Structures are given as C-alpha cells and as structure tokens.
Amino acid sequence: MIDTARLARLREILEREGRLIGLSGNRAVVFVGDTHGDREATERVLGMFPPSDHVLVFLGDYVDRGPDSLGNLTLLLEAKLAHPDSVHLLMGNHEAWAVRPFSPADFWQELSPSDEEALGNALLGLPFAAYHPAGVLALHGALPDVGDAAEIARVPLGSAEWRAITWGDWVDGPGYSFGSGVSGRPTFGADYFAETASRLGIQVLVRSHQPAVPTFLCDDRCLTLFTSNAYGDTTRRVAVLRARRPILSARDLDLVEI
Numbered sequence: 001m002i003d004t005a006r007l008a009r010l011r012e013i014l015e016r017e018g019r020l021i022g023l024s025g026n027r028a029v030v031f032v033g034d035t036h037g038d039r040e041a042t043e044r045v046l047g048m049f050p051p052s053d054h055v056l057v058f059l060g061d062y063v064d065r066g067p068d069s070l071g072n073l074t075l076l077l078e079a080k081l082a083h084p085d086s087v088h089l090l091m092g093n094h095e096a097w098a099v100r101p102f103s104p105a106d107f108w109q110e111l112s113p114s115d116e117e118a119l120g121n122a123l124l125g126l127p128f129a130a131y132h133p134a135g136v137l138a139l140h141g142a143l144p145d146v147g148d149a150a151e152i153a154r155v156p157l158g159s160a161e162w163r164a165i166t167w168g169d170w171v172d173g174p175g176y177s178f179g180s181g182v183s184g185r186p187t188f189g190a191d192y193f194a195e196t197a198s199r200l201g202i203q204v205l206v207r208s209h210q211p212a213v214p215t216f217l218c219d220d221r222c223l224t225l226f227t228s229n230a231y232g233d234t235t236r237r238v239a240v241l242r243a244r245r246p247i248l249s250a251r252d253l254d255l256v257e258i
C-alpha cells in the first residue's frame with residue numbers, strides 16, 4: 001500500500017494547486033486517457049514523454065479493470081510527487097469511490113477498510129480539469145453546466161456539475177441532455193456541447209471515460225482518448241498539444257500510439 005507520509009505530501013500538493021489546473025501555453029502538453037490498471041501503459045507514457053521535458057495530463061480512471069491497479073496508481077502518484085508541476089492527475093469516476101461507490105470496482109473492493117479510507121480520501125483531492133490558453137479544456141467526462149471556466153474550481157464534490165465532469169457521456173449526434181438513465185451517467189449531445197463550450201470560452205474538449213465512442217465528436221471539437229489495454233481491443237493513444245499551435249479543432253492535436 002502507499003504509505004501515509006506519501007499520501008500526506010500528495011494532499012499538500014493537491015490543496016495548493018486546486019481543482020482547476022492552469023496549463024502554460026509555452027510547453028507541449030501530453031494528454032493521457034484512462035489507464036485503468038494498465039501499469040505498462042503508464043510506464044510507456046512516462047518513458048516516451050519524460051516529465052522532465054513534458055507536461056503530462058492524465059485524464060482519470062487509474063484503477064479497476066486492468067491487472068495492476070495498485071502498481072499503476074503507485075507509479076502515477078510517485079510521478080506526481082517527483083514532478084508536481086509537470087504531472088497532473090485529474091479525477092475520474094474511479095478515483096471518487098469515497099463519494100460515489102459503483103460496481104464492479106475490483107480494486108476498491110479488495111482493499112482493507114483502513115487502506116480504502118486513507119486512499120479514498122486522498123484521491124478526493126484530485127483536480128477536476130485542466131485549462132490550456134489555446135482554448136482547450138481537459139477533464140474526464142463531460143462539460144459541467146457552470147457560468148464560466150473559473151467556476152469549475154468551485155464545483156462541489158457529489159453535485160450535478162461534478163457528476164457531469166466525472167461521469168458524463170456524449171452521444172454521437174445532436175441534442176442537448178439525455179438524462180442519466182439506469183447507468184447513472186449523465187449524457188449530453190452536440191447542442192449542449194456547443195452552448196456550454198461557448199459559455200466556458202473553450203474551443204476543444206479533451207476527455208476519456210467512454211472507450212467505445214468515436215474519437216472525434218461534436219464537429220471535431222470533442223476528443224476522446226483511451227490509453228489502456230484493460231478492455232482488450234482498444235488502441236492505446238495519447239494526444240499531444242504542441243506549444244503555440246493554434247487550436248481550432250481536436251484534429252489540431254497529434255494522436256500518438258503508445
């Protein structure tokens with residue numbers, strides 16, 4: 001298990017940086033989709049894009065599904081502790097077990113009660129989103145219905161806006177909101193995207209969470225990444241946003257197989 005001193009240090013760092021990470025426009029940024037217990041995927045990303053030279057934004061869902069959740073999470077937390085300004089670990093729904101449990105959750109359900117509590121509470125400090133001045137927002141699921149981008153920093157855990165961020169799905173087509181259905185995943189269409197992105201002042205959303213959805217949605221302004229072999233048949237990809245490149249569409253980011 002990850003020791004308490006490391007978790008305490010993590011919480012200090014996360015408290016300082018807040019829920020909304022401001023990325024610099026002067027460095028290339030690498031966005032990484034769900035790794036879901038695929039430690040090898042994270043190793044490859046860190047090897048191909050060392051945090052000493054790159055800014056890395058992981059989009060959440062580090063545990064469950066794959067073969068080595070604890071190994072993957074440990075590797076990610078060590079990278080964060082070693083490079084706090086270059087490695088950003090956003091919250092996915094699988095990191096929010098302590099607020100909203102779900103099933104199946106093989107990693108969480110196998111922890112001892114004390115480990116579950118310590119790790120569950122520490123991960124509740126993870127940021128919700130990262131904003132890049134080229135007009136790119138990164139988060140796990142869907143855009144929250146808030147007044148402007150800065151408001152994301154104040155979204156309460158467990159709220160409807162938080163559920164959109166960590167659990168939200170997109171459909172491939174027009175429409176506004178499709179409710180949450182039996183899955184509990186709030187679902188949105190391209191009309192909601194256009195209106196909300198305009199209000200938040202963003203051109204492109206980079207997210208993960210839905211392994212089977214088309215890579216480009218919402219007039220090529222919504223990019224979905226998956227970076228894990230946990231489901232067996234997906235291509236592990238990251239997206240690179242080059243410094244000072246104008247971003248008009250999600251296709252202006254470079255997709256790289258790892």
Ligand SMILES: [Mn+2]
Binds near residue numbers: 061
């Ligand atoms: Mn997810």
